[in-house]
Amino acid sequence: MVTGSHRVFGCAANFVRGRTCVFCGSFRVNRTRRGYVKCQTCRRQKSLAKLRREIAILQGFYQQVPAYRLAHDLGVDPNVISRVYQKLRAAVFHVAELEGMASKLSGEIELDEAYFGGRRKGRRGRGAAGKSVVFGLLERDGRVYTKVVEHVSADTLMAHIQTTTRKGSVYYTDAFRGYQSLRRYGKHHTVNHSKGLVDRRTKNHINGIEGFWSFAKHILYNYRGVSKYHFPMYLKEIESRFNHRKENLFKLFLRCFFGYVSP
Numbered sequence: 001m002v003t004g005s006h007r008v009f010g011c012a013a014n015f016v017r018g019r020t021c022v023f024c025g026s027f028r029v030n031r032t033r034r035g036y037v038k039c040q041t042c043r044r045q046k047s048l049a050k051l052r053r054e055i056a057i058l059q060g061f062y063q064q065v066p067a068y069r070l071a072h073d074l075g076v077d078p079n080v081i082s083r084v085y086q087k088l089r090a091a092v093f094h095v096a097e098l099e100g101m102a103s104k105l106s107g108e109i110e111l112d113e114a115y116f117g118g119r120r121k122g123r124r125g126r127g128a129a130g131k132s133v134v135f136g137l138l139e140r141d142g143r144v145y146t147k148v149v150e151h152v153s154a155d156t157l158m159a160h161i162q163t164t165t166r167k168g169s170v171y172y173t174d175a176f177r178g179y180q181s182l183r184r185y186g187k188h189h190t191v192n193h194s195k196g197l198v199d200r201r202t203k204n205h206i207n208g209i210e211g212f213w214s215f216a217k218h219i220l221y222n223y224r225g226v227s228k229y230h231f232p233m234y235l236k237e238i239e240s241r242f243n244h245r246k247e248n249l250f251k252l253f254l255r256c257f258f259g260y261v262s263p
């Protein structure tokens, strides 16, 4: 376990001891004789043993432990682990979507597309069969927003740019033709030469979004192959991990899972 884990996981201590309500954060909690904790504020109750187990599973999720391995470590049925993981991933998905829609990206924004999964190394359009196509928008010194798209036509890209970014922003992209009509929506800089490098002439770059793609690929590698069907869920989880990377992520996952957002 990483050092400083107490700081990360300490927030769960009051829940597992039955002192705080995991649903609403109230301290008016009673312990019943049957081993349940009952909240006097929101009237909900939960088995303390089950609560402890769920929190242990959420720790595993936070540390990106694969479900089968966590099942082995905790001595719990793998289906139980998968159910908790899926429930949390769905909750994180909705929270991330809400956050993404709450305000538009602005200022300096980097745009790029990436391909995930599939066997063949694909290029735009050609050879992309079986892959998930992701359009990513990153506000410099801000957050990233991702969207799984069917294909990268100029219309699709512009539609997403208009719904997620403020008009008049400064855009950085590579020389892909799909971005041609961007200059009518804001200031558009293109990065020439190969990806990941700083344009020698203009000093323009899209290193921010490139950094996000490698962050995503690193996490997906841990999960050892994600089906195309489940991919959007995993992608939002990664987006959430990236956008909240400077905060206590475990605390965020706890809140998502139990539906409690602190004031």
Ligand SMILES: [Zn+2]
Binding pocket: 021, 022, 023, 024, 025, 026, 039, 040, 041, 042, 043, 044
């Ligand atoms: Zn409560």
